[in-house]
Amino acid sequence: MRTLSGWGRFPRADCRVIAPKDEAELRGAVASASSAIARGNGRSYGDSALNPEATLLLRHSDRILDFDPVSGRLEAESGVMLADIIKTFLPRGWFVPVTPGTKFVTLGGMIAADVHGKNHHRAGSFGDHVESLELMVADGRVLRCSAQENAELFDATRGGMGLTGVIRSAVFRMVKVESAFIRQEIVRTRDLAETMAAFEASQEWTYSAAWIDCLARGRNVGRSVLFRGAHARAADLPAGQHSNPFVFAERHPRRLPSGFPGFALNPWTMKAFNRVYYAANRPVSGIVDYDRFFYPLDALLEWNRLYGRHGLLQYQCVLPKSEALVGLTAMLDAVARAGAGSFLSVLKLLGLGRGMLSFPMEGYTLALDFPANPRTLDLLSRLDAIVAAHAGRVYLAKDARMRPEMMGGYCGLPAFRKARKAADPSGKFSSLQSERLGL
Amino acid sequence: MTTVLIVGARSDMARAIARSYARSGCELILAARNPDTLTADIADLKLRHGAAARAVAFDVLNTQQHGAFLGSLGTLPDTIVCVVGLMGDQAQSERDVTAADLVMRTNYTGPALLFAEAANRMAARGFGRLIGVSSVAGERGRARNYVYGSAKAGFTAYLSGLRQRLAQAGSKVQVMTVLPGFVRTSALADMETPGFLTAEPDEVAAAIRKAEAKGRERIYVRPVWRLVMAVIRGLPEPVFKKVKL
Numbered sequence: 256m257r258t259l260s261g262w263g264r265f266p267r268a269d270c271r272v273i274a275p276k277d278e279a280e281l282r283g284a285v286a287s288a289s290s291a292i293a294r295g296n297g298r299s300y301g302d303s304a305l306n307p308e309a310t311l312l313l314r315h316s317d318r319i320l321d322f323d324p325v326s327g328r329l330e331a332e333s334g335v336m337l338a339d340i341i342k343t344f345l346p347r348g349w350f351v352p353v354t355p356g357t358k359f360v361t362l363g364g365m366i367a368a369d370v371h372g373k374n375h376h377r378a379g380s381f382g383d384h385v386e387s388l389e390l391m392v393a394d395g396r397v398l399r400c401s402a403q404e405n406a407e408l409f410d411a412t413r414g415g416m417g418l419t420g421v422i423r424s425a426v427f428r429m430v431k432v433e434s435a436f437i438r439q440e441i442v443r444t445r446d447l448a449e450t451m452a453a454f455e456a457s458q459e460w461t462y463s464a465a466w467i468d469c470l471a472r473g474r475n476v477g478r479s480v481l482f483r484g485a486h487a488r489a490a491d492l493p494a495g496q497h498s499n500p501f502v503f504a505e506r507h508p509r510r511l512p513s514g515f516p517g518f519a520l521n522p523w524t525m526k527a528f529n530r531v532y533y534a535a536n537r538p539v540s541g542i543v544d545y546d547r548f549f550y551p552l553d554a555l556l557e558w559n560r561l562y563g564r565h566g567l568l569q570y571q572c573v574l575p576k577s578e579a580l581v582g583l584t585a586m587l588d589a590v591a592r593a594g595a596g597s598f599l600s601v602l603k604l605l606g607l608g609r610g611m612l613s614f615p616m617e618g619y620t621l622a623l624d625f626p627a628n629p630r631t632l633d634l635l636s637r638l639d640a641i642v643a644a645h646a647g648r649v650y651l652a653k654d655a656r657m658r659p660e661m662m663g664g665y666c667g668l669p670a671f672r673k674a675r676k677a678a679d680p681s682g683k684f685s686s687l688q689s690e691r692l693g694l
Numbered sequence: 695m696t697t698v699l700i701v702g703a704r705s706d707m708a709r710a711i712a713r714s715y716a717r718s719g720c721e722l723i724l725a726a727r728n729p730d731t732l733t734a735d736i737a738d739l740k741l742r743h744g745a746a747a748r749a750v751a752f753d754v755l756n757t758q759q760h761g762a763f764l765g766s767l768g769t770l771p772d773t774i775v776c777v778v779g780l781m782g783d784q785a786q787s788e789r790d791v792t793a794a795d796l797v798m799r800t801n802y803t804g805p806a807l808l809f810a811e812a813a814n815r816m817a818a819r820g821f822g823r824l825i826g827v828s829s830v831a832g833e834r835g836r837a838r839n840y841v842y843g844s845a846k847a848g849f850t851a852y853l854s855g856l857r858q859r860l861a862q863a864g865s866k867v868q869v870m871t872v873l874p875g876f877v878r879t880s881a882l883a884d885m886e887t888p889g890f891l892t893a894e895p896d897e898v899a900a901a902i903r904k905a906e907a908k909g910r911e912r913i914y915v916r917p918v919w920r921l922v923m924a925v926i927r928g929l930p931e932p933v934f935k936k937v938k939l
Contacts, residue, residue, distance in 0.1 A: 257886050274880035276704070277731065315706050315880045318738035332734070343742050 259310060262559050263300040264566030265627040265655055268687060270305055274312040281421060282395040284311055285683070292686040293421045295334060295361030299368060300569045301655025302687035303416050311421060313363055319343065320424060327429035328386070333363025333422040345545070346501045349429035350486070352384040356601075358550050363422040368652035369414030369613040371620075373462035373484075373549070376606040380615050381427075382413030388425040393679040397423060411674035414613030416651055418684050418694060419675050434500035436487040437462070437548040440540040443533070447477020447584060451619070454481070454604040461485040462548075466536075468529045469590050469600040469623060470522075476587050479602060480536040487542055503544040510556040520561060520626065525596040552599075562626045568655060570635055571614075571622040573605060574647040579619040582645035586621065586638055593634045597623035610667035611674070612694075614650045622653070632656060651688065659693045668694075696720045699771035701752060701808065702778035703732060706879040707827065710895035711775055713738075714903050716745035723771060725752035725763075754778045754804035760811045770815050773823040775902070776805045780842075781881060787841035794841050801845035806852040809869075813856055816867045823868045825902060826853045830873050830914070833923045836939050857911060870905060871912045874898050875919040890918060 260267040272294075275281035285291060288309035296314050297304060304310065314334040321330040327349050331340070338358040340351060355370040364370075369382040378384075387401035390412055398420075400409035412419045442457075444450040450465055457463040465479040489500045496502070552558050559567060574582040583602075590597065601622045608616035625631040639661055642649060648664030649657055662668055672694075675682075685694075698715045700708050703724035712722050716739045724732050729749035739747040752763055764770060782797035809824050816822030831839050832846030850871055857869035876882060876892040893901075893915045901915040914920045926939060 257884055272884040274883035276880055312880070312883050318734040319741045320734060320737055322741050339742075 259294075259297070259305055260566070261300045261302060261304060261655065262298045263569055263627065263655055264559055264562075264564075265568060266302055266305075266687070268302070268305045268307055270307050270310040272310050272312050274315050276315070278391075278397065278423065281311065281391060281423070284309060285391060285393065285421065286395055288683070289681075290683060290685050292684060292689075293333075293363060293367070293417045295364035295367075296336065296359055298357060298360045298364060299652040300567075301653065302691065303368070303652060303654075304364075305687045306685065307687075313421065314361055316423070317361075321426075327431060328426060329429055330424060330426045331362055332424045333361060333366070335362050336360070337362070337365065341545075344429060345432070345435055348431055348433070348501075350432045350545070351381075352428060352430050353378055353381040354549050355381075356550065357553055359553065362425055366413055366422055366425055367415060367417045369609065369615070370652070371605065371615045373464040373482075373603065375615055376458060376463070376604055377461060379606060380414070380609060380613060382609060382613060384427045385413060386426045386428065388412065389423040390420040390678075391423055392420040393681065393683040398678075407674045408678050410609070411611050411671050411678075414609065414611055415671065415675070416612060416689065416694075417686065418612075418689055419678050420684055432486045433489045434487045434492060434496075435503055435545050436492060436500070436542050437484040437545055438487040438491050438540070439482060439484040439543050439548060441536055441538050442481040442483065443536065443538050444477075444479045444481060446474060447580060447587070450477050450479040450481065450602065451580065451604075453479075454602075454619075457481065457483045458604075463604065465602045466532065467587075467600045467602045467621070468533050469587055470526050470529045470596045471533075472591055476584060476591075478533065480533060482548075484543075484548055492542060503546075506546060506554050508554050508556045520563075520598070522594050522596055525598045528598050529596070562624075566627040567624050568627045568631050568635065569622065569624040569653040570638060571620060571650040571653045572638070572642045572647050573614065573616055573618050573620040573650075574642065574645045575616070575618040576604075578645035578647070582641060582647065583619060583621060585641045589634065589637050589641065590623065593630065593637075595625050595631065595634055597625055599624055611671045612651065612665060612667060614648065614652070616648070618647070620650075622650075627655075651692075654688065657692070659691070662692055662694070695746075696773065697723065697769065697771040698773045698775065699723045699725060699767065701725045701754065701774065701776045701805075703735065703749070705777050705779065705881075706895045707874070707877060707898050708775075708777040709735060710899040711777065711902060712747075713742065714896075714899035715773075716743035716747065718903075719743075719745070720773075721745065722747040723767065724749045727751065727753050754808060755799055757804060757807045760808045764811060764815060770812075770819060770822070772821070773825065774809070774812050775825040775827070776808065777827045778805050779827065779829070779846075781839070782842055784839050784841060797841050798845045798848075801842060802848040802852075805849055809852070809856060813860065813867060813869070817860060817863070817865045821866045823870070823906070824853075824856070825870045825872060825906075826850075827872045827874060827898075828853065830875050830919055830923050833873075834927050834934075836926075838939070854912075868909075869911065870902070872898070872902055872905075872915070873913065873919065873923075874915045875922075877915070891916065891922065 291309035292306040294304035316332040316334040460483040463483040465481040732749035739745045780800040787794040828850045829846040831843035876887040
């Protein structure tokens with residue numbers, strides 16, 4: 256028995272953890288538990304990968320099984336870490352088709368949460384690049400799922416939060432790149448309308464995402480720093496680097512000490528940070544390495560401790576484009592009114608979604624984080640109401656507290672339930688989250 | 695090219711160690727009772743690091759065959775890492791002689807006799823490196839795991855004696871004792887351990903490679919364990935008897 260939590264360190268639960276070494280052990284673990292959920296590196300924020308009866312830890316199944324250097328087709332066990340994939344294949348000229356904001360996630364976790372990245376408007380979510388996967392279902396069979404075989408189960412599993420079974424391995428396609436660098440442009444906007452216009456104007460860029468100053472009030476509401484980028488070609492690099500485009504000075508990550516006091520993050524420090532951050536990011540263009548562009552927070556290991564011992568609540572929602580201006584303004588107003596302030600607030604324009612339980616849909620997604628406390632819980636309920644009123648939805652991989660009614664935003668839920676029922680009639684695969692939301 | 699034999703290759707620690715050597719361009723031989731279970735590991739080493747790697751069958755308990763096994767490898771490997779370990783269930787080991795015997799033979803007799811055979815062959819050749827992954831549990835027998843701990847204590851003592859013998863004989867064969875402390879492996883998945891005392895498998899591999907480079911012969915993976923074990927060893931028996939550790 257071990258006390259586990261998601262990345263937000265809220266909630267915590269005592270779980271029986273089983274780390275199966277191979278297929279036979281996994282089958283044994285699945286057979287002996289009446290309820291179980293797979294867990295990768297524990298980077299979903301809330302209770303998606305917690306099951307007190309049996310939490311199946313897959314991060315030790317991390318072998319790379321096959322790679323085709325012509326097509327970029329990669330097959331790996333689900334526990335392989337994104338950081339390892341990049342470290343192995345980027346020097347050979349290949350990058351992942353989609354990456355979330357941390358590289359400390361497993362392949363299985365990326366598929367289960369159907370993660371998106373700064374290129375969602377062009378590339379879709381990670382699941383869109385998965386060709387096939389092997390899934391152990393409730394009766395212990397391992398099913399190969401792809402667009403041709405078990406297609407419905409394939410759709411339900413990409414974004415299915417582990418509720419269809421345990422992903423054993425997957426095949427996806429990497430993309431060819433010429434360097435380890437991103438050609439980046441920084442655009443500063445003065446309000447929300449300008450920010451949204453900047454996103455629309457950035458549709459041709461491979462990557463775009465904005466940090467939004469959620470403490471700005473009045474006519475500054477929604478002011479942002481938009482980062483847009485594209486993989487740099489070797490020719491884009493400074494003269495000295497043309498011949499070794501994959502070499503850069505690696506950062507040495509620092510670790511946040513345990514016991515970091517939660518009060519260090521308060522409305523005053525947050526406001527100061529937001530001001531300085533906005534002012535410091537002058538509109539420029541330049542070349543940055545992929546690590547700094549995609550994973551700024553990975554430089555601070557265990558940054559989740561920043562919020563003190565009670566943990567943090569991350570809130571990420573998406574609103575349809577047509578509702579975004581009004582809805583986001585209302586949300587930012589609610590946040591500012593609560594004086595809560597989030598110092599990592601990210602806005603991004605998403606492209607079309609895949610349905611079922613996958614989070615992305617066309618519109619604007621906003622991610623905020625707050626210390627876990629009763630005031631935050633109240634605020635998030637108010638944000639839920641705004642999201643629901645504007646036909647939006649909340650991201651399950653970040654959620655730790657929402658109520659079942661909020662699942663109304665997922666129009667693919669009935670189809671998901673049908674597919675899950677067919678593969679797992681007794682509902683063996685479940686998490687504290689799936690029980691809370693009555694999935 | 696340096697050839698490294700890893701015995702007990704199915705463990706998470708062994709996989710991290712194999713990857714570390716593969717990254718340095720070594721040739722890997724992975725040994726386990728059933729080499730078919732290592733197919734994915736061999737592919738992984740080749741794909742990640744372009745390493746030459748193969749799997750061989752080996753049973754550490756079959757001590758009569760250790761010599762024949764080493765002979766069957768063709769050339770004697772430059773380095774042999776023994777990651778064999780079986781924690782067993784302490785309560786069961788207390789009741790059941792067969793279970794306790796298996797823990798003892800797996801952690802002590804098997805690895806020690808393999809190294810006995812390998813050391814003689816390496817000494818005759820004139821060079822080689824033996825790396826034994828033992829345990830801090832062998833530093834002082836404790837109620838919660840003394841069957842395992844005593845076997846690891848035996849292995850640690852064996853490595854120490856072997857190292858002294860080879861040094862006094864003027865041999866260039868190196869012997870390293872590795873004391874990992876808690877490691878976040880599948881075996882410990884369900885155990886609550888203090889974070890600052892718990893290493894990732896990759897850390898064990900890194901510590902071994904660093905010790906190799908510096909010529910260190912007895913290492914704790916996380917330095918804090920040196921202090922922790924000094925305190926535990928230093929407790930007077932009347933006190934030790936009463937504390938729960």
